[in-house]
Amino acid sequence: MNTLAPAPVPDSxxxxxxxxxxxxxxxxxxxxxxxxxxxxxxxxxEKRLTAGQKLPSEAKLQAAFGxxxxxxxxxxAELQTEGLIxxxxxxxxxxxxxxxxxxxxxxxxxxxxxRAHGRETGGRILSARTGPAPPHVxxxxxxxxxxxxxxxxxxxxxxxxxxxYALLYYEPTQGRELLAERVHQEDAMTLxxxxxxxxxxxxxxxxxxxxxxxxxxxxxxxxxxxPLLRMRFIPHDLTGQALIYAEVWFRPDQFTYRAVVRR
Amino acid sequence: MNTLAPAPVPDSxxxxxxxxxxxxxxxxxxxxxxxxxxxxxxxxxEKRLTAGQKLPSEAKLQAAFGxxxxxxxxxxAELQTEGLIxxxxxxxxxxxxxxxxxxxxxxxxxxxxxRAHGRETGGRILSARTGPAPPHVxxxxxxxxxxxxxxxxxxxxxxxxxxxYALLYYEPTQGRELLAERVHQEDAMTLxxxxxxxxxxxxxxxxxxxxxxxxxxxxxxxxxxxPLLRMRFIPHDLTGQALIYAEVWFRPDQFTYRAVVRR
DNA sequence: CAGTGGTCTAGACCACTCC
DNA sequence: GAGTGGTCTAGACCACTGT
Numbered sequence: 001m002n003t004l005a006p007a008p009v010p011d012s013x014x015x016x017x018x019x020x021x022x023x024x025x026x027x028x029x030x031x032x033x034x035x036x037x038x039x040x041x042x043x044x045x046e047k048r049l050t051a052g053q054k055l056p057s058e059a060k061l062q063a064a065f066g067x068x069x070x071x072x073x074x075x076x077a078e079l080q081t082e083g084l085i086x087x088x089x090x091x092x093x094x095x096x097x098x099x100x101x102x103x104x105x106x107x108x109x110x111x112x113x114x115r116a117h118g119r120e121t122g123g124r125i126l127s128a129r130t131g132p133a134p135p136h137v138x139x140x141x142x143x144x145x146x147x148x149x150x151x152x153x154x155x156x157x158x159x160x161x162x163x164x165y166a167l168l169y170y171e172p173t174q175g176r177e178l179l180a181e182r183v184h185q186e187d188a189m190t191l192x193x194x195x196x197x198x199x200x201x202x203x204x205x206x207x208x209x210x211x212x213x214x215x216x217x218x219x220x221x222x223x224x225x226x227p228l229l230r231m232r233f234i235p236h237d238l239t240g241q242a243l244i245y246a247e248v249w250f251r252p253d254q255f256t257y258r259a260v261v262r263r
Numbered sequence: 264m265n266t267l268a269p270a271p272v273p274d275s276x277x278x279x280x281x282x283x284x285x286x287x288x289x290x291x292x293x294x295x296x297x298x299x300x301x302x303x304x305x306x307x308x309e310k311r312l313t314a315g316q317k318l319p320s321e322a323k324l325q326a327a328f329g330x331x332x333x334x335x336x337x338x339x340a341e342l343q344t345e346g347l348i349x350x351x352x353x354x355x356x357x358x359x360x361x362x363x364x365x366x367x368x369x370x371x372x373x374x375x376x377x378r379a380h381g382r383e384t385g386g387r388i389l390s391a392r393t394g395p396a397p398p399h400v401x402x403x404x405x406x407x408x409x410x411x412x413x414x415x416x417x418x419x420x421x422x423x424x425x426x427x428y429a430l431l432y433y434e435p436t437q438g439r440e441l442l443a444e445r446v447h448q449e450d451a452m453t454l455x456x457x458x459x460x461x462x463x464x465x466x467x468x469x470x471x472x473x474x475x476x477x478x479x480x481x482x483x484x485x486x487x488x489x490p491l492l493r494m495r496f497i498p499h500d501l502t503g504q505a506l507i508y509a510e511v512w513f514r515p516d517q518f519t520y521r522a523v524v525r526r
Numbered sequence: 527c528a529g530t531g532g533t534c535t536a537g538a539c540c541a542c543t544c545c
Numbered sequence: 546g547a548g549t550g551g552t553c554t555a556g557a558c559c560a561c562t563g564t
Contacts, residue, residue: 031552057530068554070333073531081344089531090562205522209472209490209515227472227490252472259468261524294533320549331535336550352550353542 032067037075044084044095045199045238055085055093084199098193098200110187110255114158123156123184126219130172137169140234141242148172154184155219162220163254170244179244189235192243200243204234207257210249220251227252295330299338307347307358308462308501318348318356347462361456361463373450373518377421386419386447389482393435400432403497404505411435417447418482425483426517433507442507452498455506463506467497470520473512483514490515 030038043049056064061072076093079085087093114121133141133149143149150172156164168188170176182191192198211225220228229250235243250257293301306312319327324335339356342348350356377384396404396412406412413435419427431451433439445454455461474488483491492513498506513520 033552059530069556071553074552076531077340087531088562089560090529092530092562201525203524205520205524207470207492207494207520208518209492209513211490225488227474229470229472229492231470250472255471257468257470259522259524261466261468261522262464296533322549332537334534337533339550350550351543353544353548355549 032065033071033074033078036061036065036067036072037078040075040079041084041238047197049095051095051097051197053095055095057092098198110156110164111185111190112187113258114163119158120160121156121158121185122160123154125180125184126153126155128152128180133169137245140245141169141171143171150176150180152180152183156184158254161254162251164248164250165216165219166246166248168244168246176244188244188246189233192235198243199238200235201238201240202236204232204236205259206232212249216249220249222251229255229257231257295328296334296337296341299324299328299330299335300341303338303342304347304501310460312358314358314360314460316358318358320355361461373419373427374448374453375450376521377426382421383423384419384421384448385423386417388443388447389416389418391415391443396432400508403508404432404434406434413439413443415443415446419447421517424517425514427511427513428479428482429509429511431507431509439507451507451509452496455498461506462501463498464501464503465499467495467499468522469495475512479512483512485514492518492520494520 040049040055049055055061055076058069058072058076061076062069065072076085076087080087080093083096085093086096111121128150130148130150132146133143135145137143137149138145138147141149149169152168154166154168155162156166166183166188168179168183170179176196178195179188179191182195186195189200189203193200208230209227210230212220212222212228214224216228217224217226222228229252231248231250233244233246233248237243303312303318312318318324318339321332321335321339324339325332328335339348339350343350343356346359348356349359374384391413393411393413395409396406398408400406400412401408401410404412412432415429415431417429417431418425419429429446429451431442431446433442439459441458442451442454445458449458452463452466456463471493472490473493475483475485475491477487479491480487480489485491492515494511494513496507496509496511500506
């Protein structure tokens with residue numbers, strides 16, 4: 001017997017909606033700890049276990065899944081290195097709040113960075129509408145060409161000076177409409193993690209320099225042909241799905257991109 | 264008894280040079296697995312175990328340290344998640360060659376990227392001399408102001424077209440002089456990892472856009488005031504020491520910086 | 527105090543690699 | 546087949562957290 005009983009996720013929370021038999025399992029029956037890990041991960045991603053919530057104790061998991069403690073601990077250990085849970089001696093294991101996890105990409109995010117430097121951040125939304133996705137956006141978001149997407153344009157300021165012009169694309173599903181109301185106040189990545197509850201796994205980043213066009217020059221308050229830093233951010237969740245496509249033009253005299261990268 | 268016997272690193276390789284008693288251990292005697300891990304890590308960093316080399320088998324480590332297999336495995340597991348070793352079923356554990364480890368920062372490095380796109384990379388060294396460190400460089404490398412550092416200037420080309428102008432600073436110690444002979448052919452980060460055997464842990468990166476000055480314009484073959492992408496890379500080793508300070512100006516029509524960042 | 531995770535042991539069986 | 550890592554069990558003691 002190498003397959004877990006279809007036991008519900010123990011303790012609190014309903015489940016039953018995800019019988020283990022539905023797993024792939026054509027060839028290799030996953031090791032026990034991997035099955036437990038997959039189950040818990042799914043519970044987290046699908047919000048049956050929500051941010052900050054305490055997981056069942058190791059003893060309870062042990063009993064519920066009918067395995068030894070070491071097996072339970074191996075599952076928890078891997079979830080921990082993946083940053084999905086945190087465990088505290090004497091207290092228990094808890095689903096990480098995404099904001100708790102150290103942010104490696106953009107150092108603490110744009111707004112935090114500005115505030116940390118004593119600059120008042122502001123901004124406004126220039127437009128927010130829905131239309132067919134441009135080809136490169138559709139490709140990045142893995143959507144059929146021409147599929148309708150939301151497009152939001154914003155300008156951000158610091159101490160009243162324009163800093164960036166941003167163009168955001170995303171599928172107009174789930175609670176993502178919130179982006180159109182808040183991106184001028186908070187970082188899109190922060191909103192995705194804290195307000196919308198997505199679990200970011202990795203982000204594709206690119207950077208280049210471009211001369212300010214007429215339109216960007218006016219919006220950012222610089223003469224045409226002034227060098228601008230143009231970056232693209234494409235954050236992905238744990239399943240590899242791209243969540244948004246963001247293209248941002250920065251005034252280099254007002255902002256320098258900084259990051260810390262492992263390896 | 265909670266302290267490992269001063270057993271030498273078992274199998275091959277001399278050691279004995281690092282008795283465990285020299286450890287901190289004033290208050291909390293590290294857990295056994297942590298002591299084993301520390302010992303192996305040290306052996307790797309100090310080249311008693313070198314890249315690609317096979318570690319003693321779990322059974323041998325078990326016997327050598329006088330602990331149970333699980334304890335050995337916990338040490339190995341953590342070294343693995345830190346990327347210091349790789350293990351293969353049926354073969355053993357091996358010290359990772361830094362180049363094997365997935366490179367998250369610059370996607371596969373500049374030269375690999377160019378070659379992957381079928382472009383012939385070239386370059387030349389403009390100058391290599393030693394002089395007092397500029398203040399911002401001294402600060403980043405944690406050196407006393409004015410301390411002598413090596414400074415290397417290079418230009419890189421792809422298919423004969425200038426792509427970047429780079430300015431590298433580093434302490435002229437150890438084998439690092441090699442940098443002055445090879446940076447025009449290989450990425451500095453790659454040289455540090457593969458040729459010089461450093462273990463990179465994290466890299467500070469910054470990006471901004473600047474107008475090409477007269478000198479940069481001539482070197483890169485673009486008119487003055489053309490926008491350039493200017494990036495700084497400061498790679499650090501496992502101890503947090505900055506290894507080099509690199510400042511690079513890219514022609515944006517020839518190169519876009521791309522990276523994948525966790526979280 | 528009870529509950530929780532942190533560490534550790536001594537064994538076991540399996541799958542994989544290489545000779 | 547011998548050597549190696551991958552998985553798993555049953556039990557133990559400790560340190561920390563809360564009441």
